[in-house]
Amino acid sequence: MTPTEMADPNPPSVSRSGSRHLRSAAWGAIWLLVAIAAGEFLSLAYQKYTHLDAGSYGMFWTRREWLWTHIGGGLLTIVLGALQFLPQIRCGYPRLHRWIGRSFLLGMLVACVGAVGLILTSPAPHAIRIAFGATALAWLVTAFMGYTAIRRGQVTLHRRWMIACYLATLAPITFRALIRIPGMMEIAPPMTMIPTLLWLSWAAPLLVYGVGCFMIRTRCAAAMRHERRSDTPTGVTPAPESA
């Protein structure tokens, strides 16, 4: 044990493992909330659309084929996307991870075909249809970036884009959560709030995630600089990083 560890009642190894446990608990809680919200969203859709009648389908009755295509692909992406976060699959079964990834992309394309059909046949105002179109575009772009990153062997970049893609996948669930916030729908008329919340349902999580990644990267770079400086004996100029 080093003198610093002896003097410190919380040696780095202890506090590091403590913060690791705290992080795992926080992630566990977030995942549980996502799973509950996704489960509720899917079971509501299942209850509504298993009754094959005009009453249950409402405005989707005449375009139910588009809806089925959309929900079928969407269901696949929510379930398969969640599996990709399990380290047991990602690290233990890389081939399975690849096949789940391909099926996720296929599900996403099918859901997008359905979404385009729904948008083109929707009686909703332009602002709402444009907001849905932007969501679909964000979904496709994040998936494309994640896919091309892994084809180039850039694993970290792939992970970041695929997390962003899954956040976009969860947009309908985030939207439902946002409209349920007490007072939210009273801020402005529904025709303003609905498109605004549709945009926010993917843009806000992506922004929070992007800023979070940037902050972590900046902190790591600062910590590495600090470590390198404290490793360098006084009076010795560190060698340049790259020739």
Ligand code: HEM
């Ligand atoms: C992230 C990209 C997505 C886009 C752009 C999108 C787009 C759309 C559109 C345009 C509609 C029709 C809305 C209308 O005509 O008023 C719709 C409805 C629906 N979508 Fe999506 N969607 C997405 C993701 C998903 C996912 C992942 C699921 C999961 C299964 C899903 C499930 C549904 C359901 C169940 C409905 C019927 C709406 C209801 O019952 O309230 N969507 N979506």
